[in-house]
Amino acid sequence: MRRVIGHDHFGHYHGTPFDRIVLAHDERHLRRKVLTLQQGEQILVDLPEPVLFGHGDVLVLEDGSLAEIIAAEEALYEVLPRSRQHLTELAWHLGNRHLPAQLEETRILILKDHVIKAMLEGLGARVSEIMAPFQPLRGAYHSGHGHDDHSHGSHHHHD
The missing domain is CATH 3.30.70.790 (UreE, C-terminal domain)
Incomplete structure (x- = not known):
């Protein structure tokens, strides 16, 4: 099973996703989980910190390929x-x-x-x-297991 080792936000990644996954708002807060892509492949999301994903964000697999997240x-x-x-x-x-x-x-x-x-x-x-x-705003009191949702380790993004 291929592993997801990174991510990027909508509009910041380069390349074309090879597949996509449709997730409801309460399924888009991920750290470690097996997901099944639309074409049937299972991948393991294995990130150092929980990440809140939005519509159009991508998961980056260990081989550099991209899977796009679609808001259900x-x-x-x-x-x-x-x-x-x-x-x-x-x-x-x-x-x-x-x-x-x-x-x-x-x-x-x-x-x-x-x-x-x-x-x-x-x-x-x-x-x-x-x-x-559904893309609800995240409140000041909502965070994943005490971690700041904006700290993505070595990941860089431009807000």
Whole structure:
């Protein structure tokens, strides 16, 4: 089984991935795990620190080949505010509950939760069910086993 010994972020790698793997948001925080790529090959992710992967990031195998990570379509709520100010207020209410949320210019995406849906509707938001990739922001309190998610050892990236 081939091993993954590194990674690179979307837009920073050179080369063409030989295969891809589709992972949901809660499957993209990896350190050591066997994954099955779309074409069936199993690979061992074996990184020194946990890494949070985003859509379009790549796993670098020991032979230098690349496997691309694709964010899976997930059942989400799309939260539409009345205004930018309203979006800020809705984001505050969600953050106050430590809920994973993908904040965008005109909407917020969250995991389906009927209690939260009712709260948001009570606050005047329009909430609808959609299928989409989910890339929640990581909070200041979320880290992998006490490690900073931004320390990747010898890995370099340009944020």
